[in-house]
Amino acid sequence: MPFAFRDVISILDYSREDLELLFETTDKIRELLGKKSSLNYLNGKIAALLFLEPSTRTMYSFQTAVYRLGGKALVFTSEQATSLAKGENYADTIRMFDSYSDVIIVRSKYEGTARFVAEIAEKPVINGGDGRHEHPTQAMIDLYTIRYFFGRIDGLTIGILGDLKYARTIASLLYGLTLYNPRKVYLISPGVLRLREEVRRKILERNLPITEVSRLDEVIEELDVLYVTRIQKERYPDPIEYEKVKNLYKITPETLTKVKENFKILHPLPKIDEIDPRIDNTKYAGYFQQAKLGVPLRMALLLLVLGLWG
């Protein structure tokens, strides 16, 4: 029972076998959802969703997961947080929700929030993203999606493109990949948005075969998977530089003329203009399927964390 009543803070807290259990559970949930749109494993259970930083997608995904399992969700958003008694801190809010609910899902702009919440709360805590630090459930979904398309993660060549410095989904995905044996991981970004030192150190320590490149066209033919994140203009120190580089990292049908037969693009969404919408209807677009798989995976995770499965 590697998940039962344990906090989900970082994907590095799990082994490959743990993730395999999560993925197999997700497979079964999807099977069940094929027959019935709602299940009742969470009957009488309450999940607290503390979204101290706005994030519609992640929030709805968790909320849907709770509802499809027959549970109830207490949703607390950043807007509601600002209407709290002046000066009330996170800690007191967490204590309140801890006493009302069976599991806490927390999202915040402060790095380390989930770890802090886990110190205060008695109920299991799931990290729904903490600043630029980690987003473990997104990484679980990303890995599951790769497994869904390819039947494996080992041996694949994976490109990760965009804001490697600030995108939390990238840090968590890279940590998750260290549990597997991909053939190669290309980190594709302009120099100023390269990996943070602490992330680089952790993945090198775990022998992830990374290669850093600054151009996508150098490696695209080799890739099985391209994971895209947006390069935000405001992250870029020089707007003129940004204008120069942005097209190098934009995915258009022309970018994809020489890709492998089974090549797939993943994206944690929302996407803005980093992927040309003409790609959406091609066989290369994996991101909508990826978003769809988020709900059953989060359902599986909730069941495992609450000790209600197996």
Place this chain on the structure above:
Amino acid sequence: MEKTLIVSKIKNGIVIDHIPAGKALKVLKVLGLRGPEGYRISLVMNVESKKLGRKDIVKIENKYLSRQELSLVALIAPSATINVIKDYEVVEKYKVTLPDMITGLIKCPNPTCISRKRNEPITSKFYVLKKEKIMLECYYCGTMISGEEIEKYITV
């Protein structure tokens, strides 16, 4: 060791030896010793050392170091050794070392780390990844600090 002790012997107290040259004042500062506390302190800077080339030495009479104070000295001067003196004799001699986890003492450099959020019941925590050429990692946000940089974030 006696050969390197330029200033006179002390009766009771500690000698902090093998401080990297130039760091003696910082060691006193993190120990909160500024003078008015009344301790008799002697300080030698830039003396020859086989190990370090040049080193500083600090002697403090009638003072012994707590665990926390030892960690603070280790953060500034990882190479330092402590000689405990009783009745003019060295009764104990050891190298300073850092614990595996440092609680409090250091502020996380990341301004959006939860450990820096105001009004929360939270104390900073750092994993000590390397103890010689010191490298620390924030328990909460993962930010790393190393070497000279650490001094900037000591909060005492």
